[in-house]
Amino acid sequence: MEHRENQPNLPCEELDEETLFMVSQTFKALSDTTRIRILHLLSQRECSVNEIAEELSLLQSTVSHQLRFLKNLRLVKFRRAGTTLYYSQDDQHVMDLLAQAIHHACHD
Numbered sequence: 001m002e003h004r005e006n007q008p009n010l011p012c013e014e015l016d017e018e019t020l021f022m023v024s025q026t027f028k029a030l031s032d033t034t035r036i037r038i039l040h041l042l043s044q045r046e047c048s049v050n051e052i053a054e055e056l057s058l059l060q061s062t063v064s065h066q067l068r069f070l071k072n073l074r075l076v077k078f079r080r081a082g083t084t085l086y087y088s089q090d091d092q093h094v095m096d097l098l099a100q101a102i103h104h105a106c107h108d
Helices: 017-029 033-044 049-056 060-072 092-106
Strands: 076-081 084-089
Touching (some): 033 049, 033 076, 033 092, 060 076
Antiparallel strands (some): 076 084
16 A cells, blocks of 8 residues: 555555444444534533433433444443443544544534
């Protein structure tokens, strides 16, 4: 693979099926506006499901469903305090990718 200026160094090894699947699932996670909004909020602070639902004007069931998807991809993590679960981001690489995509979308 030829290296070009302004391109990040990408691994040269061939992509196996598991890696391809995880990359496609990560982009799938970032292709949904609700998940983007949740990840963006969690990039700023830790929140409970109720806080996310209230802040983003979403149903609690919708938030729970999306958090389950994101947790399965290890993009968010949670901690328990009594009966409340508090969620936060769990993958700085993906959060950086999201921040870059937002910056790109906002750039004139």
